[in-house]
Amino acid sequence: MSTLMVSISGVRGIVAESLTPAIIQKYAVAFGTFMNKSPLIVGRDSRTSGTSISNILKGCLQATGCEVIDIGIVPTPTVQMEILHHKAAGGVAITASHNPSEWNGLKFMDGNGRFLSPEKAGQVYELADRGDFKYRDWNQVGNEIRDSGANNRHIEAILGLQYIDVSALKKRKFSVAVDCVNGAGGMIIPRLLEKLGCKVIPINEEPDGQFAHTPEPLPENLGQLKKLVKESKADIGFAVDPDVDRCAIVDNKGQAVGEEYTLTLAVKFYLSKKLGSVVVNMSTSRACEDIAKYYNCPFLRSKVGEINVVEEMVAQNAVIGGEGNGGVILPELHLGRDAPVAIAIALQSLLEFEGSAEMLVQSLPRYHMVKDKINIEGKNPDIIINKLIDQFADKKVDLLDGLKIDEENYWIHLRKSNTEPIIRIIAEAKTAKEAQSIVREYTTIIHKLS
Numbered sequence: 001m002s003t004l005m006v007s008i009s010g011v012r013g014i015v016a017e018s019l020t021p022a023i024i025q026k027y028a029v030a031f032g033t034f035m036n037k038s039p040l041i042v043g044r045d046s047r048t049s050g051t052s053i054s055n056i057l058k059g060c061l062q063a064t065g066c067e068v069i070d071i072g073i074v075p076t077p078t079v080q081m082e083i084l085h086h087k088a089a090g091g092v093a094i095t096a097s098h099n100p101s102e103w104n105g106l107k108f109m110d111g112n113g114r115f116l117s118p119e120k121a122g123q124v125y126e127l128a129d130r131g132d133f134k135y136r137d138w139n140q141v142g143n144e145i146r147d148s149g150a151n152n153r154h155i156e157a158i159l160g161l162q163y164i165d166v167s168a169l170k171k172r173k174f175s176v177a178v179d180c181v182n183g184a185g186g187m188i189i190p191r192l193l194e195k196l197g198c199k200v201i202p203i204n205e206e207p208d209g210q211f212a213h214t215p216e217p218l219p220e221n222l223g224q225l226k227k228l229v230k231e232s233k234a235d236i237g238f239a240v241d242p243d244v245d246r247c248a249i250v251d252n253k254g255q256a257v258g259e260e261y262t263l264t265l266a267v268k269f270y271l272s273k274k275l276g277s278v279v280v281n282m283s284t285s286r287a288c289e290d291i292a293k294y295y296n297c298p299f300l301r302s303k304v305g306e307i308n309v310v311e312e313m314v315a316q317n318a319v320i321g322g323e324g325n326g327g328v329i330l331p332e333l334h335l336g337r338d339a340p341v342a343i344a345i346a347l348q349s350l351l352e353f354e355g356s357a358e359m360l361v362q363s364l365p366r367y368h369m370v371k372d373k374i375n376i377e378g379k380n381p382d383i384i385i386n387k388l389i390d391q392f393a394d395k396k397v398d399l400l401d402g403l404k405i406d407e408e409n410y411w412i413h414l415r416k417s418n419t420e421p422i423i424r425i426i427a428e429a430k431t432a433k434e435a436q437s438i439v440r441e442y443t444t445i446i447h448k449l450s
């Protein structure tokens, strides 16, 4: 059984099953009708279904009177930056993010270069279901323009960031292994690294959508990169997901250190340069909080989901933020998760640290996180979560997004999934053993409750 996932992160499904041309048309004309302004930026990752979906999407947007600017195969954050560059009314990234190659989807963006707010996304979905579309007459159909400069502009913007010392990096000549998993990263990451003076050792850099491995940049999927770093004696390795908003680090010993360290490293680097508020989501490592405390900077948590983090960052005027799954958001560049900027920051950190990548990671606060899901098929997740809230009323709980219990030596976050009959369970503690036993303990409690 396949499911069309419709959430604040956009629409996602399996091509030809839940994501058919008719479904793409439905959401595309709804978005065009809702935006009703030009131009709209359209970019896509490298998936084999990308051109087909792009043609349907563009045709639908044009039919609703919107001019489209097609920027080709680009990271999702590049679409966000191009909206600002072209002073566009909004845009769409065609991608299923970290999902396997049979998936694709649409991420909708507003004229401020951010994802649509949850309210606006809800209005687009409502419009799509209602079918209340406005098509334009023959003389008002939107034009299509092509622009192939987007990836280069993204690179140049990163090279121009105030704390990235390009000439010092060029002198240092880091040897960098990179795995683009045959996603859109191949269009930008190797070139960015070259511009930073690195010796680039790429794998899976062909943006052909034939993902060489499960594309989510989790340690268990990075076997090839770990081996490559070791064999090539690289200083560091980077893996990105197909739409290049998440980045994971492999240290010089070939160890996949876990995605949480990408944001932790970026927060430490940025606060050492510029003090200010930090915003991360509720499932992000406490390591970021420790660093913010060290620098005496305000630290806030938002609901999970890029737009939720971004909206809180805007409210707090944050200098840096993101999501622990490798998603760094640097407002100085733009308000979206951006793997290319995460890579530039990691390299600049390594340069200034004057030690190995392994030592650099060891210099960060150390925690262990365990993520799992509990099958609750046939049960109501809200009832389960509410029972848990009652049961743990004496503990330090946070109810912003599901239930988070925040104790001195650990935290645990329980959230229902909006698309699957599961409860997500994430725990963090000082050791892997502790985190595992906490997950086990709460899994047993939930099974008893349900």
Ligand code: MG
Binding pocket: 097, 098, 241, 242, 243, 244, 245, 246
């Ligand atoms: Mg992604």
